[in-house]
Amino acid sequence: MADTQTKTFERPVELAKTIGVKPQLVFAWIRGNKLVTKQCECGHTLVNVDSWNEFMTERETKAAEKAAKVEAELVAEPANA
Secondary structure (H helix, E strand, O other), X not given: OHHHHHHHEEOXXXXXXXXXXXXXXXXXXXXXXXXXEEEOOOOOEEEEHHHHHHHHHHHHHHHHHHHHHHHHHHHHHHHHO
């Protein structure tokens, strides 16, 4: 059972090292309820890795949509000028 938990949940600092961001950013995502967490028996907060994957996919999709919208506006702008 311990193997399943270590694969599905990580401590915020470990997750930050894995994805290459500062731990403060992971904690901000936790405070903003962007990530699913649980408390282990010793009191540490653990992040559900699957929720992080979903969060990042959604974030990347929104960024791509925003970039496409800006690009479309820039392309359309000279035609109106």
